[in-house]
Amino acid sequence: MVASSELPHHHQTTLMAKSTSRNGNTKPTSSTCLFLGGAFSALLLVWGLSSVTTPIPNQNNLNLTPTENNAVPTNPTPDLRFDPPDRTFYDDPQIGYTMDNKVKNWDQKRQDWLRKHPSFLAGAKDRVLMVTGSQPSPCRNPVGDHFLLRFFKNKVDYCRIHGLEIFYNNALLHPQMFAYWAKYPVMRSAMMAHPEAEWIWWVDSDALFTDMEFTLPLHRYNNHNLVVHGWPQLIHEKRSWTGLNAGVFLIRNCQWSLDFMDVWASMGPQTPNYNKWGQILRSTFKDKFFPESDDQTGLAYLIAMEKEKWADRIYLESEYYFEGYWEEIVGQLENITKRYDALERRVRRLRRRHAEKVSESYGQVREEYLKDGGFGKGSLRRPFITHFTGCQPCSGKYNEMYTADDCWNGMKKALNFADNQVMRKYGFVHTDLLDNKDVSAVPFDYPQTDDLTLHSGNNRLN
Amino acid sequence: MVASSELPHHHQTTLMAKSTSRNGNTKPTSSTCLFLGGAFSALLLVWGLSSVTTPIPNQNNLNLTPTENNAVPTNPTPDLRFDPPDRTFYDDPQIGYTMDNKVKNWDQKRQDWLRKHPSFLAGAKDRVLMVTGSQPSPCRNPVGDHFLLRFFKNKVDYCRIHGLEIFYNNALLHPQMFAYWAKYPVMRSAMMAHPEAEWIWWVDSDALFTDMEFTLPLHRYNNHNLVVHGWPQLIHEKRSWTGLNAGVFLIRNCQWSLDFMDVWASMGPQTPNYNKWGQILRSTFKDKFFPESDDQTGLAYLIAMEKEKWADRIYLESEYYFEGYWEEIVGQLENITKRYDALERRVRRLRRRHAEKVSESYGQVREEYLKDGGFGKGSLRRPFITHFTGCQPCSGKYNEMYTADDCWNGMKKALNFADNQVMRKYGFVHTDLLDNKDVSAVPFDYPQTDDLTLHSGNNRLN
Numbered sequence: 001m002v003a004s005s006e007l008p009h010h011h012q013t014t015l016m017a018k019s020t021s022r023n024g025n026t027k028p029t030s031s032t033c034l035f036l037g038g039a040f041s042a043l044l045l046v047w048g049l050s051s052v053t054t055p056i057p058n059q060n061n062l063n064l065t066p067t068e069n070n071a072v073p074t075n076p077t078p079d080l081r082f083d084p085p086d087r088t089f090y091d092d093p094q095i096g097y098t099m100d101n102k103v104k105n106w107d108q109k110r111q112d113w114l115r116k117h118p119s120f121l122a123g124a125k126d127r128v129l130m131v132t133g134s135q136p137s138p139c140r141n142p143v144g145d146h147f148l149l150r151f152f153k154n155k156v157d158y159c160r161i162h163g164l165e166i167f168y169n170n171a172l173l174h175p176q177m178f179a180y181w182a183k184y185p186v187m188r189s190a191m192m193a194h195p196e197a198e199w200i201w202w203v204d205s206d207a208l209f210t211d212m213e214f215t216l217p218l219h220r221y222n223n224h225n226l227v228v229h230g231w232p233q234l235i236h237e238k239r240s241w242t243g244l245n246a247g248v249f250l251i252r253n254c255q256w257s258l259d260f261m262d263v264w265a266s267m268g269p270q271t272p273n274y275n276k277w278g279q280i281l282r283s284t285f286k287d288k289f290f291p292e293s294d295d296q297t298g299l300a301y302l303i304a305m306e307k308e309k310w311a312d313r314i315y316l317e318s319e320y321y322f323e324g325y326w327e328e329i330v331g332q333l334e335n336i337t338k339r340y341d342a343l344e345r346r347v348r349r350l351r352r353r354h355a356e357k358v359s360e361s362y363g364q365v366r367e368e369y370l371k372d373g374g375f376g377k378g379s380l381r382r383p384f385i386t387h388f389t390g391c392q393p394c395s396g397k398y399n400e401m402y403t404a405d406d407c408w409n410g411m412k413k414a415l416n417f418a419d420n421q422v423m424r425k426y427g428f429v430h431t432d433l434l435d436n437k438d439v440s441a442v443p444f445d446y447p448q449t450d451d452l453t454l455h456s457g458n459n460r461l462n
Numbered sequence: 463m464v465a466s467s468e469l470p471h472h473h474q475t476t477l478m479a480k481s482t483s484r485n486g487n488t489k490p491t492s493s494t495c496l497f498l499g500g501a502f503s504a505l506l507l508v509w510g511l512s513s514v515t516t517p518i519p520n521q522n523n524l525n526l527t528p529t530e531n532n533a534v535p536t537n538p539t540p541d542l543r544f545d546p547p548d549r550t551f552y553d554d555p556q557i558g559y560t561m562d563n564k565v566k567n568w569d570q571k572r573q574d575w576l577r578k579h580p581s582f583l584a585g586a587k588d589r590v591l592m593v594t595g596s597q598p599s600p601c602r603n604p605v606g607d608h609f610l611l612r613f614f615k616n617k618v619d620y621c622r623i624h625g626l627e628i629f630y631n632n633a634l635l636h637p638q639m640f641a642y643w644a645k646y647p648v649m650r651s652a653m654m655a656h657p658e659a660e661w662i663w664w665v666d667s668d669a670l671f672t673d674m675e676f677t678l679p680l681h682r683y684n685n686h687n688l689v690v691h692g693w694p695q696l697i698h699e700k701r702s703w704t705g706l707n708a709g710v711f712l713i714r715n716c717q718w719s720l721d722f723m724d725v726w727a728s729m730g731p732q733t734p735n736y737n738k739w740g741q742i743l744r745s746t747f748k749d750k751f752f753p754e755s756d757d758q759t760g761l762a763y764l765i766a767m768e769k770e771k772w773a774d775r776i777y778l779e780s781e782y783y784f785e786g787y788w789e790e791i792v793g794q795l796e797n798i799t800k801r802y803d804a805l806e807r808r809v810r811r812l813r814r815r816h817a818e819k820v821s822e823s824y825g826q827v828r829e830e831y832l833k834d835g836g837f838g839k840g841s842l843r844r845p846f847i848t849h850f851t852g853c854q855p856c857s858g859k860y861n862e863m864y865t866a867d868d869c870w871n872g873m874k875k876a877l878n879f880a881d882n883q884v885m886r887k888y889g890f891v892h893t894d895l896l897d898n899k900d901v902s903a904v905p906f907d908y909p910q911t912d913d914l915t916l917h918s919g920n921n922r923l924n
Contacts, residue, residue, distance in 0.1 A: 078819060136899040137608075137898060142600070145607035146599075156628060171890060171892070171898070193887050194817065355657055357658055436632070441559065444555040
């Protein structure tokens with residue numbers, strides 16, 4: 001699966017920009033899954049049962065940007081030991097975890113569960129579960145599993161820093177739904193296993209976080225149920241199957257999403273219509289060069305051809321690297337490092353050492369200095385997610401557009417670039433992005449002046 | 463490194479048993495690091511700054527067993543965006559992350575940090591950071607990285623279910639501290655990067671959680687700073703280097719631990735005394751069959767020979783599988799599954815489907831039915847941690863006592879056994895412990911009767 005996520009220049013606006021008319025449907029309709037307004041009213045009633053009082057965030061005007069949010073409302077810690085005997089959807093024999101099980105009124109069922117688990121209700125609106133995974137068996141590529149391990153570590157690092165949960169799946173839940181189709185049964189199961197999560201965030205095994213500080217601007221997606229990296233004109237006008245990339249997406253845990261995934265997955269290999277869908281997709285999206293029905297083109301098809309039915313709830317994000325194409329990113333990493341180092345030399349607060357758990361507060365400070373530069377190609381901003389589309393680290397069958405060195409060295413660089421942001425909080429950095437092994441201790445107040453350099457192999461600088 | 467953790471029969475008491483006289487030093491002394499009593503007093507003063515009121519747990523009599531703890535006090539969520547400008551140890555140029563940097567008054571410094579970050583103070587007493595890791599480069603064993611990936615996934619699963627944080631390190635922080643010595647610089651860094659964590663829990667890359675419900679009985683360790691699986695008579699009387707296993711340990715984030723790790727690591731390959739220590743350890747522990755100084759024998763030496771200085775603060779845990787020897791466990795896994803299935807047929811509450819996040823409450827219910835059976839070999843209780851000592855999945859150079867099949871099939875079985883406890887919450891199980899790939903959907907109210915069986919490859923049972 002090859003996809004370009006090159007960012008068109010006219011979309012290089014800043015993160016602070018409001019969503020454009022492209023995604024500008026801001027009035028909730030009856031088809032929305034935004035049920036938590038009701039849930040928060042319930043919170044006011046239920047909360048009396050608990051011994052904790054907590055400020056209830058204003059749900060109507062929640063439009064925080066990362067930098068505005070200095071005073072985060074303090075919610076109670078979820079209570080992992082409280083599951084009252086009250087009947088919930090789990091006790092209904094008609095409800096199952098598999099794709100073929102049709103659930104109705106899921107929004108109501110989730111809300112009921114949350115009301116019965118009040119410690120999860122506060123904070124539910126922004127709760128994200130990241131889901132990723134890979135095949136059950138060892139990779140054919142000799143370095144494949146090593147890369148998968150490092151990609152997974154990177155995601156765990158991101159989740160630890162931001163307080164998200166992560167689930168790695170390596171079981172094939174539906175024997176016929178292989179390759180890119182395998183994620184849908186996992187998403188379906190994860191929604192049912194995690195009624196506390198408002199969003200499920202699928203991130204492919206070959207994608208990594210290259211900005212460990214950036215936080216998802218969830219307030220943008222209040223009126224949407226599915227967020228994917230893409231450009232409407234490439235889908236609607238050019239009919240390109242690379243008008244979006246389905247390797248990273250955020251989907252709301254709600255009835256709309258269950259219904260949508262049913263329709264989406266009905267193009268998959270487990271159905272008698274698989275070949276027919278392959279033909280339809282290929283004839284609709286002329287640049288699609290392979291005959292099989294795939295989930296990415298399937299999504300583009302639903303957006304293009306069933307626009308009135310689905311597209312209003314699908315946010316095509318292109319204003320930052322919600323998912324970025326590695327080939328346009330990897331060559332920039334060293335220059336990005338230099339830009340960030342120069343910024344830290346200038347701003348003492350950004351050089352300040354700190355506990356890893358408060359890293360988000362430094363992200364907020366840094367945002368002030370970055371926001372005017374934009375997010376696009378050439379902005380020298382750390383890209384949020386870098387996706388090695390076409391490299392296929394596990395099978396090793398990379399697209400013939402690339403060489404093995406392009407792919408594997410690109411991954412090393414990106415992984416070490418990201419790891420430097422993590423290891424810095426532990427006092428170390430990789431001095432050479434192509435060298436996994438050698439790290440150097442970071443001196444106090446680094447980087448202070450231009451002539452202060454780190455020496456590879458000497459970890460006793462401090 | 464080979465170690466037996468076979469549990470002597472007279473130690474097969476239940477988890478509920480009080481600590482024995484072996485570890486029975488229960489009066490705090492001035493050398494203890496239990497500084498959080500003071501911190502919690504401070505909490506009462508500082509908390510007024512926050513808009514949250516929360517019950518303060520009684521610190522003096524905190525002796526909760528997993529089953530007694532039905533009403534967990536609700537703490538606020540840690541605030542990831544709050545790092546006030548007040549000076550902390552991070553602003554002291556004399557303090558560094560590396561092993562050779564001597565920190566003094568760490569307990570006071572950590573306490574100061576916590577007082578300045580009140581959302582982290584509540585809950586600090588029991589906060590655990592799990593740390594694990596492996597070498598920076600790909601494994602020599604072709605399936606090595608695949609196993610490391612699955613072992614890591616297992617740890618992430620455990621941490622997600624229990625609300626712990628996890629950090630995977632694959633950088634060599636000190637170039638001379640290789641192999642088993644590599645973890646000490648990581649622990650040192652992690653303590654400084656995580657002042658919010660009271661405990662750092664090292665778990666080797668080749669160890670996995672085979673009871674996903676069990677929670678650490680932290681109340682047992684109130685008066686100790688280091689917890690390791692071991693038997694005092696094997697260390698003090700028999701002078702066996704396998705009298706403990708250093709592959710899994712819990713160490714308190716405090717000055718005692720920094721001092722202890724300094725002494726411990728002074729036997730390592732980065733020092734001029736490395737060969738001398740190899741000779742001393744080998745002459746002290748006669749069953750040690752290799753000449754190099756290693757961390758496990760070094761720990762046994764400090765317990766045996768500097769008893770009065772250190773041993774009072776070291777808890778040798780042998781009453782449950784804090785770390786279990788795989789060879790005595792793997793053959794039991796199928797019988798353990800049968801025992802747990804039989805229990806679930808009998809107890810409807812244990813069959814009840816539920817959200818993954820409230821799994822601990824089911825662990826508490828199950829504990830009632832398990833506690834009388836004990837934890838030892840033959841108890842058919844799920845072992846907490848299974849450690850594949852001697853198998854060396856990454857290098858592939860397993861001890862000649864074993865065959866490749868023993869090791870790799872043992873790992874598959876243990877990983878799938880553990881994964882079944884996780885996947886069950888997502889509606890699926892592996893029907894064959896040796897088969898990673900095929901899973902079956904779990905029917906509603908499973909397992910209800912003896913004749914209800916799962917059919918591999920058919921995931922549409924429900």
